[in-house]
Amino acid sequence: MFVSGLLASVAINFTLCTIFFILYSVLRKQPGNYKVYAPRMLAEGRAHRPRRFHLDRLLPTAGWLKNAWQPSENDLLAYSGLDAVVFMRIIIFSFKVFCIAGFIGIFILIPVNCSGNQLHDMDYVNIANNTLEVFSISNVNNGSDRLWYHLGAVYFVTLIVCYLLYAEYKNIASKRIAYFFSSEPQPHQFTILVSNIPVSKGSSVRSSVENFFTEYHPDTYLSSVVVHRKSKVWTVSNAVKNLYKKIINLRRVHNQQQYMRVDHQEKMPDVEVNVRIDKSREEVRAAFVSFNSRYGAAIALHMLQANNPTQWLTEQAPEPQDVYWPFFSSTFMGRWISKLIVIVSCVLVTILFLIPVFIVQGLTNLAQLETYFPALKNILTMSIVSQVITGYVPNLILQVSLKIVPPIMKVISSQQGYTCVSEIERSACHKVIWFTVFNVFFANVLSASAFSLVFIILEIKEIPSKLAVSVPAQASFFIAYVVTLGWTSTSSELFRVIPFIGSLLCKPFSRNSDHDFTVPSFPYHQDIPKILFFGLLGFTYFFLAPLIIPFLLGYFALAYIIYRNQLLNVYAPKYESAGKFWPVVHDSTIFSLVLMQSIAFGIFTLKKLPHATSVTLPLPVLTLLFNEYCRKRFLPIFTAYSTEALRKKDREDQSHPAMPQFLNQVSAAYHNPALVPMSYSASYDSLHKPLIPTAEVRG
Structure with missing residues (x-):
């Protein structure tokens, strides 16, 4: 790509970012858009619709920048x-x-690169027609002593990153x-999840749990809640609750109180009676077991409960709102098979995504395009067309393709048997990171000269x-x-393009209500991999082509202010993992460092500087030793x-006056929400008790 192509891409994306900022600063002030741009504030009662029209609602302002910047950590x-804090960290x-x-x-390596003449002398008068390689290490002469500057830069940045990584790991821990x-x-904090519970003939899961923990944990055992399988109970209960919500909205809109009384008081209790009859066939051999202290729960969690290690398996219970209930509908064999399906699914998604990668690589090479499409030769030779095609269109295609990857990986991860949403998102985060590294970085790099290549076979020694x-x-x-995936994509997060379009389409069919909307949760599995991949590009290219760094800094500056704004106004936390995403960040950064050092080793070999190659060898070893130390020092805390x-x-907590009441109610938090009835009417007091009485609390 020539400098002109890059400038065209920067110009297009900078214009789009400016448009998004201006539109957001105007649209956010319109009361009809509060559900799009401030749903959390609206749900918490902090956003009030103005009664009168003011002209400044139509003028773009930057007051939101100050509001996003001011709050402290x-x-x-x-x-x-803490998850939001870790994300910002x-x-x-x-x-x-x-x-x-x-x-x-910028100040050391670029001048060194430009002073070489390995490629050709730079034309400073007609700089737009220079290729960007003249700013890279490729322009430094083979065997030149100037390459030692690059080696020193690699060593220095490695030390700085390791120091900052250690400090951040310690700080977040x-x-x-x-x-x-x-x-x-x-x-x-007081509960564990027990699975693979053995049940003797003629007994039940609840009695088996009660007998086991009463006998082996008599001083700390408090109560238990047996998990019930998703089936008719789940389906019917959700249908009833959805019907009830619709009736509430109808009454709010049309004030049909008589309709509400007849339909809901006569029909809904009958449905719930049918749910109660169906309950006896839905037990799963798993239970949430609660203890009277955190220490008691930890003892039960980390000790082997039975001589048969496949029985009475324990894991930390997630937060009640974090439980992924559909997991419990799978059998042991079903979960085992699903893990194989997950592996196959990830491979298939990765292979299928190579198609847009090869299309992108074809668009970046005009010579290949002219070969495959000779009829377009006259159009492709036009300056503006070639600049847009090589500088902007390939990354636009890649951006659109990447949008569907995080949702797909989350769906795939949900089939692995995780019991909580936070674990599913962390698993999806791992998958998206490695998918992006392979398909966006390695596939683009290694298939750059092979437009029609479908499978890439590499020998390890040649990598x-x-x-x-x-x-x-x-x-x-x-x-x-x-520029495209960073600047424009992050600015579109501020503008919330899809929710805004959805709001416009739904307005003619729904009345304006502050109650019929859902506050979204932050998509960590989507945004953390993006930041980490940009970090990988920065580590890889800072000594090869330092020109990328200013664009990366622009992205991180945008991301800082925009994501703070979204965390304060748009997203509400659905769970709290207390910073468990940071080990993912640490491991990804270590991989990026080792990749940078491996490329440096290859570069110095290619540039015929053998002494620099030898000096590079200890770097990955030292980096991996540092990583192992951090894993031993900090990972157990997470x-x-x-x-x-x-x-x-x-x-x-022993002196806390509310502690006895809390312990009496702790097990009730783990009732399946689909099995807990809604309070339809004050006249139906019997409906306030749980559908399935599975908890027993010892006094």
Whole structure:
């Protein structure tokens, strides 16, 4: 790609970003758009519709920038939880790293690269017609001592990143412990999930659980709730609740009180009676078992419960609102088969996505396009057309294709047998990260000269040398990728294109109500992989083609202010994992460092600088040793709380006046929400008791 193509891409995307900002600053002030741009504020009663029209509602303003910038990290922690803070720390960490790397790349490495003449002398008068490779390491002469600047930069940035990674890991680990101590008693802290419960003939799951834990955990066992399989109960209960919501909306709109009384008071209780009759056939050999202390729950969690290790399996119970109930509808064999299906599904999605990758690579190579489509030769030779096709269209196609990947990976992850939504999202986050690394980075780099290639077969020994040749050649493509997938995509998150269009389409068919909408949760599995992949591009290209760094810094600056705004106004937390996404960030960053060092090894070999190649060898070894130390030092804090923390928190709660009442009600939090009746009318008091009385509390 020529400089002119990159400038065309930057111009198009900068214009789109500006349009999104202007439209957002106007549309957010319109009362009819509060559900789109401030659903959380509306749900919490912090957004009030103005009674009078004001002219400033039609003028773009930047007041929202100040509102998003002002809240401190502690304010964000109190308002959106530790997961939101960790997400913002990812952006801050990346910005710090690439400020340092950018200074080295822009002021040291680019002048070194431009001073070489390996490719050709730069035409400063007609700079737009230069290829971007003249700014990269490819332009440095083979065997030149100037390559030692690049080696020094790789060493320096590795040390800086490891230092900042350690500091962030330590900081977030301490925040996780502090968050635990500052939290009120939560049901999941006192509860474990027990599965593969053996049931003797003539007994029930509930009695087996009661007998087992009464005998082997007599001092700490509190209560249990047996899980029931999703079947008719789930379907009928949800149908009843959906019907009830529709009736409520009808009464609100049309004031049909008589209709409400007849239909709901006569028909709905009959449906619930049928649900109660069906309940006896729906037990699953799993139960939520609660204890009278956090320490008691931890003892039961981490000890082998039976001589047969396949029975009485235990895991930490998720938060009640985080439970993924459909999981319990799968049998043991069904879950085993589903894991195989997940592997096959991921492979198929990865292979299918190679199709848009090859299309993208074909568009970046005009010579190939002219060969395959000779009729378009006259059009493709036009300057503006070639600039748009090579600089903007390929990344637009890639952006549209990538939009569907996170939802697909979340659906695939939901079939792996996870018991909570947060685990599903973390699993999907892993899948999206590695999918993006393979399909966007490796597939684009290694298939750059093979438009019709379907399968790429590599020998491990040749990977560093092939990357050394291919990665610098794709610098211009990935710079345009950062601008399109970074700048424009993040700005469209602010504008919320799809929810806004959906709101416009639904307005003619629904009345304006502040009650019939859902506050969305933050899509961590979608946005964390995007940030981490941009980090990988930054690490890879900061010493190869440093020109990418300013565009990355622009993305991180945009992401910081936009995501703060969205966390404060749009998204409400649906669960709290207390920072468990950070180990994913740490591992991904370590991989990016090792990849950078492997490419450096190949580059110095290719550039015939053997001493630099030898000096590069210890870097990946030291990086992996550092990673192993961090795993030993910090990762256990993210998997379980220490005896010290649990005992201290339990002692603090002993004097809490509400603790006895909390313990009496802790098991009720894990009733399947589909099996808990709604209070349709005050005249039906019998409907307030659970459909399935599965909890027994010991006094």
